[in-house]
Amino acid sequence: xxxxxxxxxxxxxxxxxxxxxxxxxxxxxxxxxxxxxxxxxxxxxxxxxxxxxxxxxxxxxxxxxxxxxxxxxxxxxxxxxxxxxxxxxxxxxxxxxxxxxxxxxxxxxxxxxxxxxxxxxxxxxxxxxxxxxxxxxxxxxxxxxxxxxxxxxxxxxxxxxxxxxxxxxxxxxxxxxxxxxxxxxxxxxxxxxxxxxxxxxxxxxxxxxxxxxxxxxxxxxxxxxxxxxxxxxxxxxxxxxxxxxxxxxxxxxxxxxxxxxxxxxxxxxxxxxxxxxxxxxxxxxxxxxxxxxxxxxxxxxxxxxxxxxxxxxxxxxxxxxxxxxxxxxxxxxxxxxxxxxxxxxxxxxxxxxxxxxxxxxxxxxxxxxxxxxxxxxxxxxxxxxxxxxxxxxxxxxxxxxxxxxxxxxxxxxxxxxxxxxxxxxxxxxxxxxxxxxxxxxxxxxxxxxxxxxxxxxxxxxxxxxxxxx
Amino acid sequence: xxxxxxxxxxxxxxxxxxxxxxxxxxxxxxxxxxxxxxxxxxxxxxxxxxxxxxxxxxxxxxxxxxxxxxxxxxxxxxxxxxxxxxxxxxxxxxxxxxxxxxxxxxxxxxxxxxxxxxxxxxxxxxxxxxxxxxxxxxxxxxxxxxxxxxxxxxxxxxxxxxxxxxxxxxxxxxxxxxxxxxxxxxxxxxxxxxxxxxxxxxxxxxxxxxxxxxxxxxxxxxxxxxxxxxxxxxxxxxxxxxxxxxxxxxxxxxxxxxxxxxxxxxxxxxxxxxxxxxxxxxxxxxxxxxxxxxxxxxxxxxxxxx
Numbered sequence: 117x118x119x120x121x122x123x124x125x126x127x128x129x130x131x132x133x134x135x136x137x138x139x140x141x142x143x144x145x146x147x148x149x150x151x152x153x154x155x156x157x158x159x160x161x162x163x164x165x166x167x168x169x170x171x172x173x174x175x176x177x178x179x180x181x182x183x184x185x186x187x188x189x190x191x192x193x194x195x196x197x198x199x200x201x202x203x204x205x206x207x208x209x210x211x212x213x214x215x216x217x218x219x220x221x222x223x224x225x226x227x228x229x230x231x232x233x234x235x236x237x238x239x240x241x242x243x244x245x246x247x248x249x250x251x252x253x254x255x256x257x258x259x260x261x262x263x264x265x266x267x268x269x270x271x272x273x274x275x276x277x278x279x280x281x282x283x284x285x286x287x288x289x290x291x292x293x294x295x296x297x298x299x300x301x302x303x304x305x306x307x308x309x310x311x312x313x314x315x316x317x318x319x320x321x322x323x324x325x326x327x328x329x330x331x332x333x334x335x336x337x338x339x340x341x342x343x344x345x346x347x348x349x350x351x352x353x354x355x356x357x358x359x360x361x362x363x364x365x366x367x368x369x370x371x372x373x374x375x376x377x378x379x380x381x382x383x384x385x386x387x388x389x390x391x392x393x394x395x396x397x398x399x400x401x402x403x404x405x406x407x408x409x410x411x412x413x414x415x416x417x418x419x420x421x422x423x424x425x426x427x428x429x430x431x432x433x434x435x436x437x438x439x440x441x442x443x444x445x446x447x448x449x450x451x452x453x454x455x456x457x458x459x460x461x462x463x464x465x466x467x468x469x470x471x472x473x474x475x476x477x478x479x480x481x482x483x484x485x486x487x488x489x490x491x492x493x494x495x496x497x498x499x500x501x502x503x504x505x506x507x508x509x510x511x512x513x514x515x516x517x518x519x520x521x522x523x524x525x526x527x528x529x530x531x532x533x534x535x536x537x538x539x540x541x542x543x544x545x546x547x548x549x550x551x552x553x554x555x556x557x558x559x560x561x562x563x564x565x566x567x568x569x570x571x572x573x574x575x576x577x578x579x580x581x582x583x584x585x
Numbered sequence: 586x587x588x589x590x591x592x593x594x595x596x597x598x599x600x601x602x603x604x605x606x607x608x609x610x611x612x613x614x615x616x617x618x619x620x621x622x623x624x625x626x627x628x629x630x631x632x633x634x635x636x637x638x639x640x641x642x643x644x645x646x647x648x649x650x651x652x653x654x655x656x657x658x659x660x661x662x663x664x665x666x667x668x669x670x671x672x673x674x675x676x677x678x679x680x681x682x683x684x685x686x687x688x689x690x691x692x693x694x695x696x697x698x699x700x701x702x703x704x705x706x707x708x709x710x711x712x713x714x715x716x717x718x719x720x721x722x723x724x725x726x727x728x729x730x731x732x733x734x735x736x737x738x739x740x741x742x743x744x745x746x747x748x749x750x751x752x753x754x755x756x757x758x759x760x761x762x763x764x765x766x767x768x769x770x771x772x773x774x775x776x777x778x779x780x781x782x783x784x785x786x787x788x789x790x791x792x793x794x795x796x797x798x799x800x801x802x803x804x805x806x807x808x809x810x811x812x813x814x815x816x817x818x819x820x821x822x823x824x825x826x827x828x829x830x831x832x833x834x835x836x837x838x839x840x841x842x843x844x845x846x847x848x849x850x851x852x853x854x855x856x857x858x859x860x861x862x863x864x865x866x867x868x869x870x871x872x873x874x875x876x877x878x879x880x881x882x883x884x885x886x887x888x889x890x891x
Contacts, residue, residue, distance in 0.1 A: 253607065253614070260605045266614055299607040331666070331700050332712060334750060334765045336673065336691050338664030343816035348876075459745065465719050466743035503616075503661035511614040516815050518616020556612060558661045560673045561765075564687045568675055569748055569769060 139572035142545045143451040143583045145212075146531040152310045152444035153213025156487030159440045167440070167485055173425045174437035179206040179214060180430075182374050184281040185411070188231065193430070195376035195415025198285055198384065198408035199272035201249050202227050202373060205434060208247040208306045212532040215441050217308040218247040220534055227274060234278035238292040240303060241273065246540030248303040249273070249373065252295050253511045255389055261300040268512035269388035270372050271301075276408070285408035290387060302510040303539035304355055308529050311443030312353070314493035315526075316362055317479035320350045323499055326474055330498070335468035335561040339500030342515045342523070351515065352499045355538045357523035358514035366434035370416065377414040378431040384409050439484065443494065444529035444585065452580030460581025463574055468562040472524040474498040496527035496585065505554030510538060520556060531583040545582055617817050618662045620844040622834040622852060626824070629669050629692055629760065630662070639672050644692070644757045646671075647785040651777060653680040654688070665818040665838045666878055667694030667871075671762070686768030688777065692760045694837065696796055696871030697820040699880045705754040705761045709737035712752065716741060723749065731755075732784040749774060757786060758869065759794035792824050792867035793859060799872045802857040804829065809850035809874065811843055819843055819875035821851065827865040829856045839875070847874055 154160065155171045162168040177193075181204045186194030191203070202208050202224055210219040225243050228235040240248060250273065255265035271290040276282040295301045323341065330337065344351045344360035353359040359368065367380030377384055384404055391403045416430045428436075448454050464470055473496040482488035501521040509520035517523075522538060530536075536548040549566060552559035566575060607613065619630055632641030634656050639648045655677040660670025669692040676685050695703055702708040709726045716722060724740040736755045742748065751766040751774045764781070766774045817839070824833040834851045836844040851872075858865035 261607055263613060268614075298605050299609055328699055329715075331698075332693065332708065334689070334752070334767075336660060336668075336670040336689055336765075338661070338666060338668040340665050340817065345814060348814070348816050462719060462745040465717070466746040466748065505658065505661070506610040506612055509610070509612045511612065513614050513616065516616065516817055518612075518618075519614035520612045521616050553658055554610075555659045556661050557658065558670075560658050560660065560670075561687065561689050564673065564675050565748070565767060568685050568687055569767060570746065574746065 140546065140576040140579055142579055145534055146447060146450055146583050148447075148450065150212035150216075151447065151532060152308075152442070152529055153215055154442050155440050156313065156442045156485060158485045158487035159442075163486060169425055170433070170436055171440045173428075174433040174440070175214060177430050177433045178204075178209075178437050180204060181207075182376060183231070184276050184279060184283075188281060193376070195374070195411055197274075197276035197279075197282070197375040198287060198404055199275055199387065200227075200373065200375040201270070201273050202247065203230065204374075205369070208373070209309055211534055212529075215309045215438065216306075216529070217533055218305045218535050218540060220244060222247055224248070224273065231279045231281065233274065233276060233282075235274040235289060238273060238289075239296065240292070240301070246305045246535040248305055248540060250290075250292065251302050251304070251510075251512055252290075252388070253300050253302060256295075256300070259294065261295075261298055266513065267388050268514070271387055272372070272375070272385075276375075283407060283410055285405065285410070287405065287408055302512060304510075305535055305538065305540035307353075307355060308444075308526075308533070309438040310441050310529055311493060311495060311526075312362060312441065313439035313482075313484070313488050314443060314479050314491055315352055315495065315499070316439060317482050317488050317491075318352075318477050318493060318499070319480045322477055322480075323350055323352075326477060326498055327500065330471050330474075333468065333471045335471055335558075337468070337471045337502065337558045337561075339472065339498060339502045339524070339558065340516070341499070342501050342517050345515065350499070352523070354514070355522055355525075356512075356514040356517035357499060357501055358517065362435035362438050363431065366438065367431045370431055370434065376416050376430075377411075378416040379414055379418065379429055380431060382414045384413065439488075442487070444532070446494075446528070447531065447584045449584075451583050452577070456577045456580045457584045458581075459574070460577035460579070460584075463570065463578050464581055467565040467570065469566075469578075470496075471562070472498055472500070472502055472559070473527055474524075494528055496530075497524040500524060502558045503556055504552065504559065505557030507551050507554035507557070508537065509556075527582065527585050530585045545579060615841075617665060617815075617819075617838045617840050617843075619838060620836045620841075620848070622848050626833045626835075628835055629671070629694070632671050634672065639674075639690070641671060644760070644762065645785065645787040645789045645791070646757075646762075648690075648781070649783060650674055650688070651676075651780065653677050653682070663837045665820065665875075666699050667697035667820040667837045668692070669694075669760075682773075684768060684770035684773040686766065686770065686773050686777070689765040689767070690762065691765070692762045694820065694822070694871065695756075695759045695761060696822070697818075697837075697873065697878075699878050702761075705735075705756040706737045708761050708763075709739055709752065709754050713739045713741075719743060719745065720750075729753070731778070731781050732786055734786055751778060753778070753781070755786065758791055759796065759871075762786070792869040793861065794869045795859065796870065798825070798859065798868055798870035799823065799854075799856070802859075804855045804857060806854040807850045809847045811846060811875070813840065813842060815840055815843065816876050817843075818873065818878045819847065821847060821872045821874060822869060823851055823854075823872065825856050825859065825868050825870070827858055827867060829858045829865075831856075832867075843875070 180193040181191040182193035182196040183191040207223040254261040342357040351360040371381035511519035552563040627642035671690040674688040726739040820837040822835045826832040859868035
């Protein structure tokens with residue numbers, strides 16, 4: 117944790133634990149095999165016929181490593197860079213299985229110098245820390261963050277400069293050190309993609325009814341929805357529920373995180389402001405240099421030369437992979453035993469956590485596969501955005517979500533996650549709960565109840581329940 | 586002289602480097618938030634803890650916390666359905682009592698509620714009728730008097746958690762104010778309820794609150810033209826003076842550009858004065874802008890209430 121986050125956390129701890137003590141502990145990442153990463157049961161049963169082929173092809177592509185020209189052995193994906201955060205979807209979405217979230221060993225360390233690249237690993241990327249993307253809160257004027265110029269766009273960590281397949285392209289990394297010293301940098305970690313087909317297929321009406329049913333709750337919680345700017349419908353993917361569809365989610369990530377242009381994001385992406393001739397407040401050449409834009413675009417597209425699964429673009433298959441992934445399977449006994457887990461589940465609802473972390477919602481009829489059709493999604497999220505207050509505010513607005521508003525993070529799969537919260541600042545699930553306490557947070561009441569009014573064994577039951585998910 | 590100049594320059598450089606660093610744990614980029622056309626008129630979200638007394642001038646509210654209780658964190662901004670967290674209180678770090686609990690005080694603007702109840706009694710009954718299955722009602726809804734005011738009350742428990750909730754609701758200026766008292770010790774909750782008798786909660790000389798007054802009594806208006814598509818609901822309260830002019834605008838939840846446009850427009854609206862016993866009096870009412878939220882079917886028509 118950075119210093120600026122340790123201090124308020126310590127204050128919170130002293131306020132809330134002075135009398136109660138701190139007897140309960142996070143059991144840690146649930147062991148055993150990965151309880152996620154498989155396709156939906158109907159997909160595994162190949163219903164409809166050939167859908168399993170699509171899933172397997174999609175998974176292969178999700179794991180494909182990208183290079184600039186696609187000509188490196190074992191790295192046939194084309195279009196990496198010129199700026200990127202990592203070289204494969206599955207490198208970052210890996211825990212506990214392909215499609216998940218940040219793994220225990222950060223691939224971004226090796227990414228920095230793979231194939232001759234000349235990047236410096238930023239200080240916030242460490243071997244055993246979370247995979248991260250970085251964003252500057254504000255653009256700068258004369259090197260100083262300017263509150264009149266909100267930024268919030270992804271500042272890719274690395275460039276292809278020096279790579280064997282990069283040609284003469286020579287561009288610099290963003291000035292992370294200076295921006296860090298000015299508190300102008302925030303981080304995001306990968307969100308897990310298990311079960312997203314179910315999330316996609318929950319009707320807006322279901323979400324609105326759920327919101328109404330939770331109105332006038334005993335916790336003072338009042339969430340709202342983020343909306344797609346084009347048609348006004350509820351958007352639901354991403355840390356701030358800023359993305360409407362899995363295609364949009366995949367296409368944006370493919371372009372932003374790996375630099376691969378595609379049918380939804382067709383243009384090579386400069387750094388925020390770089391296309392205006394500004395980098396770090398200093399004038400610069402407009403946009404990316406021509407010698408960094410060597411590939412024709414888009415680099416990924418529908419393949420017209422084939423008539424089989426290969427016809428689909430990577431983008432379309434990434435979306436299909438996420439869509440057809442089964443949600444994580446919870447454990448009924450680990451950790452702590454079934455009695456503790458069941459008790460924790462009940463307590464979780466009793467103290468109000470389930471108002472935001474709605475245990476389940478139901479999808480509507482699906483044309484893809486029966487597993488998505490009228491199915492129960494045990495996601496533990498209302499998909500609304502809520503004020504989380506000063507401790508968690510990242511000061512990036514996306515759509516209707518302001519600087520401290522976040523989508524309720526789905527808790528399915530929490531048991532096998534390593535890093536928590538939007539920036540991966542903690543590995544301790546209890547610290548993540550504590551971070552719900554803050555000035556301006558909707559979650560204060562539930563968190564107070566957890567720490568004030570429950571016994572140590574009850575709190576442990578809740579932690580065991582969360583780690584069973 | 587030169588040394589003095591150099592010292593000043595050094596201090597200036599240090600100061601500017603400090604200013605350059607963004608403050609930590611601060612919400613700099615805000616979403617929808619409340620605003621008002623002036624700073625004099627009290628607002629529902631304007632309450633604060635002064636030593637151990639919660640005071641809220643809008644509701645005429647003065648409530649002394651139990652001894653050694655505090656408010657570690659302030660609540661969220663008002664919601665787009667005009668719900669407020671007025672205060673969230675817990676025992677402080679120096680609290681020596683045997684039993685601990687929490688006190689949550691909320692307010693819901695009845696002009697913008699998305700569920701049917703239109704007063705405190707109906708809201709308590711609604712809450713009781715829709716109580717989640719993992720709670721058990723201990724005392725069904727009843728009417729009680731606290732601090733000389735009528736309250737609706739019901740109590741429930743979570744058998745699994747061993748926790749008790751007492752919910753007490755009353756109505757002020759067309760808002761339902763609710764106290765959610767929570768503890769595993771009912772005696773603590775009983776004592777908190779007993780001490781609530783010392784509370785002051787009176788609207789005093791506040792405007793009459795009338796639902797729907799704007800829709801039926803406007804003489805002239807300037808429509809605000811919102812330029813950004815944000816899809817949020819924008820609840821607004823206005824106070825109309827005896828002369829029919831808008832004297833105060835409270836935009837409860839809106840993005841900054843939306844609030845500016847709406848406030849500027851509303852200040853130009855003109856209404857028929859509200860008459861009480863033949864005399865014009867100030868009136869407070871609500872207007873919905875932006876995306877109207879999805880509301881459950883109302884069981885009763887809006888009421889004009891104090």
